[in-house]
Structure formats: C-alpha cells, structure tokens
Amino acid sequence: MACRERELLESEVKQTIKRWMELEDKAAAAIRDADPHFNESLAQAQRARAAAKKAQAALDDHVASHRCVSVAPEAGNKGG
Numbered sequence: 543m544a545c546r547e548r549e550l551l552e553s554e555v556k557q558t559i560k561r562w563m564e565l566e567d568k569a570a571a572a573i574r575d576a577d578p579h580f581n582e583s584l585a586q587a588q589r590a591r592a593a594a595k596k597a598q599a600a601l602d603d604h605v606a607s608h609r610c611v612s613v614a615p616e617a618g619n620k621g622g
Contacts, residue, residue, distance in 0.1 A: 545608065545610030547604060547608075547610070548604060548605065548608075551597070551600055551604055552601060554600075554601075555594070555598050557597075558590065558593045558594040558596075558597045559594045561593070561594075562587065562590035562593070562594045564590075565583070565586050565587040566587045566590075566591075568583050568586070568587070569583035569584045569586070569587045572584075
C-alpha cells in the first residue's frame with residue numbers, strides 16, 4: 543500500500559522541478575535576447591531551484607523517517 547503523504551511529496555517535487563525548468567528556459571531566453579531584465583529572470587529561476595531542492599529534501603526526509611513504500615510509476619513512465 544502506498545503512503546499518501548509520500549504521494550503528495552512526490553507530486554510537489556515534480557511540480558517544483560517543472561516550474562524550475564520553465565524558469566530556467568525563460569532566463570536563458572532573456573539572456574539570449576539581451577532582455578534588460580534578465581537578472582530578475584535568473585533570480586526567479588534560482589528561487590525555483592531552491593524550492594525544488596527543499597521539496598526533494600522533504601521527500602527524502604519523509605522516506606528516511608517513515609520507510610514508506612514507493613509509489614508505482616505512472617503508465618508510460620520508465621523512470622521512478
């Protein structure tokens with residue numbers, strides 16, 4: 543049986559990583575396009591990275607302390 547808290551934490555990790563990657567792409571485009579506000583784009587990407595790391599740490603802590611079972615991978619997802 544899967545742990546509901548772990549499922550929620552894994553979902554949060556996926557969402558924060560997705561947001562981070564989107565902001566990284568936005569920052570790269572701002573730099574490439576010589577956007578005068580590229581520093582703000584970089585700062586947003588850095589904050590998103592920190593949020594993703596925090597979410598991953600929360601998941602890792604939960605798994606370490608609860609030793610809960612892994613959530614089954616989604617259909618078509620070869621990763622874990």
